[in-house]
Amino acid sequence: MTVDPYETKVLDRDVHDRLVLNLDTFVADAGIERRWVWTALAPYVSDVELDYVKKIRRHRVEGKVKGLVLTRKSAEADPFEHMSAMTGAFVRNFIRARLMTLQQVLGLLKEGERIEATVLLIPNFFHSKDEGGSILQWQATSLYDLLLQRAAEGRQTVLYATELGEMGTAYGSAFSRFISTQYLSAEI
Amino acid sequence: MSIGKNFIAAITAAQSLSDFFTFGPIDHLFKGSEVEVWSFVSEFIKKYGELPKAGTIQTHTGVALATTAEPAAYYLDLMRVRHQELCIKFAMKKAQDQLQPGGEGSEAALTQITQMVLNLLTQGQAHQVADLRSAYKLLIQHYAAHNHGDLQGLKLGWPYFDEMSGGIRKSDLVSMVGRPGIGKTWQMLYSAYTGWAEAEADPQNLVGEPRMFVSMEMDILSIQQRLASLHTKVKMTAVKKSSMSTVELKTYKKGLKVLEGFKAPFWVIDGSMTATVDDVYLLAKQLKPKAVFIDGAYLMKHPTERDRYKRVSENADLLHNRIAAEIGPVVASWQFARTASKKKKGEEVTLDDIAYADAIGQASSIVMGIFEEETVETLKQRRVKILKGRNGETGEFLANWNFDKMDFSQVLAQAVEDLSFV
Numbered sequence: 001m002t003v004d005p006y007e008t009k010v011l012d013r014d015v016h017d018r019l020v021l022n023l024d025t026f027v028a029d030a031g032i033e034r035r036w037v038w039t040a041l042a043p044y045v046s047d048v049e050l051d052y053v054k055k056i057r058r059h060r061v062e063g064k065v066k067g068l069v070l071t072r073k074s075a076e077a078d079p080f081e082h083m084s085a086m087t088g089a090f091v092r093n094f095i096r097a098r099l100m101t102l103q104q105v106l107g108l109l110k111e112g113e114r115i116e117a118t119v120l121l122i123p124n125f126f127h128s129k130d131e132g133g134s135i136l137q138w139q140a141t142s143l144y145d146l147l148l149q150r151a152a153e154g155r156q157t158v159l160y161a162t163e164l165g166e167m168g169t170a171y172g173s174a175f176s177r178f179i180s181t182q183y184l185s186a187e188i
Numbered sequence: 189m190s191i192g193k194n195f196i197a198a199i200t201a202a203q204s205l206s207d208f209f210t211f212g213p214i215d216h217l218f219k220g221s222e223v224e225v226w227s228f229v230s231e232f233i234k235k236y237g238e239l240p241k242a243g244t245i246q247t248h249t250g251v252a253l254a255t256t257a258e259p260a261a262y263y264l265d266l267m268r269v270r271h272q273e274l275c276i277k278f279a280m281k282k283a284q285d286q287l288q289p290g291g292e293g294s295e296a297a298l299t300q301i302t303q304m305v306l307n308l309l310t311q312g313q314a315h316q317v318a319d320l321r322s323a324y325k326l327l328i329q330h331y332a333a334h335n336h337g338d339l340q341g342l343k344l345g346w347p348y349f350d351e352m353s354g355g356i357r358k359s360d361l362v363s364m365v366g367r368p369g370i371g372k373t374w375q376m377l378y379s380a381y382t383g384w385a386e387a388e389a390d391p392q393n394l395v396g397e398p399r400m401f402v403s404m405e406m407d408i409l410s411i412q413q414r415l416a417s418l419h420t421k422v423k424m425t426a427v428k429k430s431s432m433s434t435v436e437l438k439t440y441k442k443g444l445k446v447l448e449g450f451k452a453p454f455w456v457i458d459g460s461m462t463a464t465v466d467d468v469y470l471l472a473k474q475l476k477p478k479a480v481f482i483d484g485a486y487l488m489k490h491p492t493e494r495d496r497y498k499r500v501s502e503n504a505d506l507l508h509n510r511i512a513a514e515i516g517p518v519v520a521s522w523q524f525a526r527t528a529s530k531k532k533k534g535e536e537v538t539l540d541d542i543a544y545a546d547a548i549g550q551a552s553s554i555v556m557g558i559f560e561e562e563t564v565e566t567l568k569q570r571r572v573k574i575l576k577g578r579n580g581e582t583g584e585f586l587a588n589w590n591f592d593k594m595d596f597s598q599v600l601a602q603a604v605e606d607l608s609f610v
Contacts, residue, residue: 010609015592017425018567026564041610054606061604093607094568118565 005038011092019092026091031099036088044085048186053089056119060154066182067147067157071164073187079123079160082188086158090119097121109142119156126161126170133162133170140171144178151182159183189254191270192222195263196229197253200239207260208239216311217267219274225251272308279304306466309473342397342479342517345382346572346598348585353554353578356479356517360578361508361551364521365542366558371570371589372521373406373483374414375558378596379519380481381418381454387478388450396452400477402468404459404484411456419443421594452478463489465506472515480511485520486544500544508551522548524559539575553578569599 005011005020019026019037027034042050052059052068059065070079083099090097097119105122108115125143127133135143150157161167164185168176189197199208218226228249232240242253256263283297291297341355344362356362366372380399387397403411417424420443426432432440455475457468465488472480482488485507486500493499504520512518525543537559539549549555555576560566566589573584586599 012609014423015609018591019564022562025562029563050610054610056607057602058604058606061602089607089610091564092609094564095607096563096565116561116563 003035005034008038008040010038010040016092019094030087030091030097032084032087032091036084037092039085039088041085041089045082046186046188048184049082049086049188052184052186053086056090056095056156059156060118063154065156065184066151067159067184069164069179069183069185070158070160070188071185072162077188079188083121083123083158083160087119087121095119099123105146106139106142109146115146117155119158120150121158123160125159126167128162128166131162135170140175144171144175147175147178157183160188190220190222191263191266192218193225193251193253194256194258195260195267196222196225196245197242198256198258198260198263200229200242200245200253201256202260203239205233205237205239208233211260211264213311214264214267217264217271219270221251225249271311275304275308302470306470309470343383343386344379344519345386346379346585346587347600348583348598349556349572349574352574352581352583356519356554358516359508359513360517360553361504361512362517362519362554362556363542363548363552364519364556364558365524365548365575366521367524370558370562372558373403374589374596375572375587376481376483376519376521377401377411377414377418380479381415382597383479384450384452384454385419387452394451396450397478398452398455398476399479399481400455400457400472400475401481402457402459402483404482404487406458406483408456408458415454415456416440416444416447417594418596419447423591423594425591459484459487464491465503465510466491469510469515472511477516479516480518482507482518482520486522497544501547504547504551524557537573537575549576552576 005016005023006013011020023034023037027037041053045053049068049070052065070082080099087097087099095118096116098115098117099121100115100117102122102124105115105120124133126135147157159179164176164180167179215226215230225245228245229240232238232244246252279301283300286292286297286300287294341353341357341360343350343355364372364375380401384397384399387393401411401415413427414424416422417427420440422432422436422440422443426436427440453475455471455477457471459482468480468482468488485503488499488503490499490502493502500522507518507520523543524537524541537557539555540546542548542555553576554574557573557575558570559573560571568589570587570589571584572587574582576582588595588597588599590596
């Protein structure tokens, strides 16, 4: 069955016609399902997340906020869903946002590839050991480099970590300090 | 004595080698018995680096030159008039022969006349030497203009580019390069239209600045629809699909009426009718634009060259040496080669990646490139790189790519307002 992207009234035919025309290409680049592009953001995210998304242009220009870190409040919360909804909102505002798993990011870093994205969202950035997460030293270093580089270039990053204290232990205090001082945070 | 011999007498009497050089190539102006005398003078100069004396000429050619009353330039002007008359008469006769029974017909007759006109115009412009001792006026005027920060050249409408280049000027070939389908035509149209419209709006400019836009890929209707959209800010899709709202149609009609009162013309040419550089040159000679825009210049034909690489190369040189040098700045669009899309991430696209010819980069005084990969962001903004500046500058600027508002201007400040579609 064909879905009308304009039915939800989130998209404007005059503004988004070229986006809709090549929607498959753009959602493939963004790493999300098509529906997130025409799905309103508010029902899927907290006020902090909503505000962060709305003010993304200001964050990029002012440079005070380098990103957003989501942490676990409820075991039922799905960071992948939160970030898919955010990515969809960025895409329909013509901002190149890409949702990538940690393994995808590490794979590209290992190949020496640059990650081209104005906003990079990683829904499984850090999971505690009891949830099966683990990180090698070179990976932690590479990821820290990546976040610093992105911050320097005015590119935003959105991360999910089950718990910030544990992430600090795994990644080191410098990394932890960088996130706590430069990123907004929200519990989900 | 004949005009040509009078000219030789005057130039040898003056013994001014610099005059000789500033006249440019004039061999074709000598006729009949003048040819032998002029050949001797030319050869003498080549061999000895000086003009021969009248006595030497008489010894070797048997021609005694008279004393002349006027400077050589006077006789040169007379020779030019004589040459033009003879050429026109000759071509008319040949053209008439083609129209006779047994002739090759009107096409051949037209070619005969066109070729004659082209030759005459080209010969008339051939001044290739200047004396540095006479440079004061030119250089001081140029310095004064730039020292006051005035833009001497024509604007393309992107402040970064206009300030960096000082505007485009006669003898400039400005190349816009991009992969197929990336939107070079819109950039060409925007820059042609904006300069034209800004000149129109300038109260100091009483005559405006004519433009000539040659499209090698689109017909006149398609180009005019795009230009009208730029002018009226009515979306091109609504124009193309004939689906304008009542308000849009009213705006569109009003805008088109305003165009009728513009001081200077904006010529739109279907390139399939003017396929070679010479064709465009002849048209430009008649239409007198301040700048010539050629969209899809790599598709231009060449009268003799069939090999695509050589043809593009030759045409780039011709655009520079003929149209840009003699009529006004030329802005031409070209394609990037496949090598540009095969670049690894982080590898820069360079002049070497322009399709078909090195000559494009060499003949162009300025080269701009658009080669970002297609993303959701390039639907609204595109990065334009200056790959080569007139004085070696490089840089980049961000241009709007907004088809809702028909806005292709430079992005001057990054927006900070909240996102609209959440």
